[in-house]
Amino acid sequence: MYTYVSAIALFIFSIASSCCVAQNPLDFGSNIKTADPSGHIWADGRMYLYTSHDQECQEDFYMKDWHTFSSSDLINWTAHGPSLSVADITWADNYAWAPDAAYKNGKYYLFFPAGTGVKDRVNPEKSTKWMGIGVAVSDSPTGPFKDAIGAPLWTDPYANDPSIFIDDDGKGYLYFHGKGADYLVAEMADDLLSVKGEFHKMDMGGYEPKMEGPWVFKREGMYYFTMPENNRSLAYYMAKSPFGPWEYKGIFMQEEGGNNHHSIVQFKGKWILFYHRWLMGEGECKKKQRHTAAEYLHFNADGTIKEVKRTREGLTK
Structure with a gap:
């Protein structure tokens, strides 16, 4: 018999279920603010995410370390703590921005941008900010x-947001x-x-909009060059070579009022888009900060990417 008590129980269950099903942003087990997720699957079959770390209510984008997370199901994540800090680098002391990772020759590589100086947004001519790309190595993912x-890979041009792609023949780009x-x-x-x-x-x-954070991957013999077009909307090109020439295909995720940075990787037969979202801070921090999220990504029969919508459910839907 359907009673008032059972109705209350059903209501509580539905609320609890909806609470627990939502997975965007990803639950890393703390209130850590992460951005620029770089997803990779190594020999153990787990998904590893290498991210930048927004300090709580940080000034500008002054960031100090990079974090690693891993999962066997993309729902339950293990936080492995900081994997590298600017305190460990002799040539930079700030701007621990978007990293990427690779595995080759029995070693794990972390490509990272870092820099020095200050960016003066009011008087750009007074800016002293500089950034370069370094590479760090570990025996562990x-x-x-x-x-x-002990130095950046180069000093000119000023550079950040590295994306390292290892092709089927072992060559790195x-x-x-x-x-x-x-x-x-x-x-x-x-x-x-x-x-x-x-x-x-x-x-x-012939189409070169302002961009940040490129990500390159390969699927069914085709190369995909993806990036935040105008630093906001995720767009892509396709080619038959890692050098191009590239053909522009359009935007597959619209902007959300802030910069975006992403990675695309196949996991257990499904393609996953990792990206970050801007959410209002809680407590004393009354500003939007970035959080890592994920969605399924699908392709059309001709290899083009279908539009991706941001969802609260993410990979649980």
Whole structure:
């Protein structure tokens, strides 16, 4: 018999279920603010996320370390703590921005941007900010990572947001956001500790909007160059070579009022888009900060990417 008590119980159960099902942002077991998630699957089959770390109510984007998380089901995550800090780097003391990772030659590599100085947003001519890309190495996918060369890979151009892509033949390619020098790729030496030859300016088919955070992946023989177009909406190109020439295909995730940074990786037969969302802070911090989220990503028959909507349920839907 359906009673008042059973109705109350059903209501409580439905509230509890909806509370527990929602997975965006991802639950890392604390109130840590993370951004720029770089997803990778290593030999143990787990998903590893390498992220930047927003300090609580931080000034500008002054960031100090990078964190690693892992999961076997994309719902329950293990936090492995900081994997590298600017305190461990001799050539930079700030701007621990978007990292990426790779595995090669029995080692795990963390490519990271870091810098020095101050960006004066009111009087840009007074800015002293500089950023470069470094590489750190570890025997473990969770670190700790150690700066491998004690210097940035190069000093000119100013660069950040590295994306390291290892092709099927083992060759490594580094894509990055550069000051006045976007849409460049560098082939890496076999040990991934230096650039092989010159930077290659890629043919983007005549369309080169302002960008940050590139991410390159390969699917069914096609290469995908994806990035936050105008630093906001996620867009992509396709090509038959890691150097291009690239054909612009459009936006697959619209902006949400702040910058975005993402990664795309196949996990147990499904394609996953990791990205960050801007959510209002709680407590004393009354400003929006970034949180890592995830959605399923789907392709059309011709290989193009279907539009992705942000959801509260994320990977539980």
